[in-house]
Amino acid sequence: xxxxxxxxxxxxxxxxxxxxxxxxxxxxxxxxxxxxxxxxxxxxxxxxxxxxxxxxxxxxxxxxxxxxxxxxxxxxxxxxxxxxxxxxxxxxxxxxxxxxxxxxxxxxxxxxxxxxxxxxxxxxxxxxxxxxxxxxxxxxxxxxxxxxxxxxxxxxxxxxxxxxxxxxxxxxxxxxxxxxxxxxxxxxxxxxxxxxxxxxxxxxxxxxxxxxxxxxxxxxxxxxxxxxxxxxxxxxxxxxxxxxxxxxxxxxxxxxxxxxxxxxxxxxxxxxxxxxxxxxxxxxxxxxxxxxxxxxxxxxxxxxxxxxxxxxxxxxxxxxxxxxxxxxxxxxxxxxxxxxxxxxx
Ligand code: AMP
Ligand code: MG
Numbered sequence: 001x002x003x004x005x006x007x008x009x010x011x012x013x014x015x016x017x018x019x020x021x022x023x024x025x026x027x028x029x030x031x032x033x034x035x036x037x038x039x040x041x042x043x044x045x046x047x048x049x050x051x052x053x054x055x056x057x058x059x060x061x062x063x064x065x066x067x068x069x070x071x072x073x074x075x076x077x078x079x080x081x082x083x084x085x086x087x088x089x090x091x092x093x094x095x096x097x098x099x100x101x102x103x104x105x106x107x108x109x110x111x112x113x114x115x116x117x118x119x120x121x122x123x124x125x126x127x128x129x130x131x132x133x134x135x136x137x138x139x140x141x142x143x144x145x146x147x148x149x150x151x152x153x154x155x156x157x158x159x160x161x162x163x164x165x166x167x168x169x170x171x172x173x174x175x176x177x178x179x180x181x182x183x184x185x186x187x188x189x190x191x192x193x194x195x196x197x198x199x200x201x202x203x204x205x206x207x208x209x210x211x212x213x214x215x216x217x218x219x220x221x222x223x224x225x226x227x228x229x230x231x232x233x234x235x236x237x238x239x240x241x242x243x244x245x246x247x248x249x250x251x252x253x254x255x256x257x258x259x260x261x262x263x264x265x266x267x268x269x270x271x272x273x274x275x276x277x278x279x280x281x282x283x284x285x286x287x288x289x290x291x292x293x294x295x296x297x298x299x300x301x302x303x304x305x306x307x308x309x310x311x312x313x314x315x316x317x318x319x320x321x322x323x324x325x326x327x328x329x330x331x332x333x334x335x336x337x338x339x340x341x342x343x344x345x
Contacts, residue, residue, distance in 0.1 A: 082158065082161070083160075097150060107291070172236055215270065280307060
């Protein structure tokens with residue numbers, strides 16, 4: 001959070017130096033929020049007024065959902081665990097209800113209650129370590145869905161030590177909020193990129209689809225592994241390469257299997273979900289990375305029926321294989337990989 005505050009200051013300086021009120025901007029908006037680099041490009045419709053509104057919305061979402069900031073609205077609920085119900089913003093109850101739905105649809109692979117287990121591993125902090133089985137067991141006992149009570153305007157964590165963490169869904173929600181602002185301003189075309197959560201509005205200037213790169217999990221800073229031609233949708237990727245630490249030659253990444261309390265070992269290195277709802281795509285990409293490729297593709301029709309008709313999936317696996325939904329055939333290819341094959345399922 002300290003880093004974010006610093007970055008806010010820096011972003012404000014850059015903006016005030018660059019902008020004239022209501023002038024069109026040739027540069028996208030770029031700020032650090034939600035623990036990632038957020039960039040929004042509204043091209044010819046990008047004005048200071050628009051970008052100011054988006055910036056404020058992103059910081060407001062950060063102030064609501066940051067589980068590591070003791071002043072966030074989510075932390076107020078966590079602080080009342082075992083004590084009593086807390087008033088909750090509609091955005092929090094909305095995300096908790098969707099989390100529950102995604103959890104149910106994926107056999108428990110998504111849980112908003114993993115806070116105690118996430119804290120135990122400390123991934124992405126200076127305290128990262130491999131906890132022992134007893135510690136994991138204890139932390140898991142504080143993640144039971146029946147101990148979470150969500151009503152219209154309140155949230156109650158029934159046991160002391162329980163902790164909500166919405167890191168697996170909040171960026172997708174932010175992406176949908178930004179898209180809503182762009183639509184209110186009648187922006188014709190835009191790209192929203194919130195660190196792996198991407199949404200496209202409209203099409204390119206020449207009327208063709210956007211080209212979205214999908215990272216190579218074995219070389220996330222290098223050339224993309226895949227390219228996807230797409231428009232008017234959201235593309236969200238969860239990857240084991242995003243946050244991790246290494247100990248004794250093993251990598252421990254940040255996507256935890258709620259069944260074991262340990263980093264998921266499904267064989268999938270990255271899971272991409274394409275859906276008009278970025279919030280749904282975000283929750284699903286996290287959950288399906290936990291479930292693995294086979295379960296994802298055998299569940300896809302059920303997920304489409306229960307959660308959203310327009311859902312497609314891409315799984316990149318540790319053995320080099322790439323699986324994708326049939327709906328993507330013709331729009332997905334290797335970025336630079338003649339000879340390799342995508343298996344459509
Ligand atoms: P993402 O990058 O969207 O896949 O989200 C990963 C983040 O979600 C982690 O850093 C945790 O804060 C949280 N998380 C980890 N595992 C899970 C899970 N199985 N269900 C819900 N949230 C999770
Ligand atoms: Mg996610």
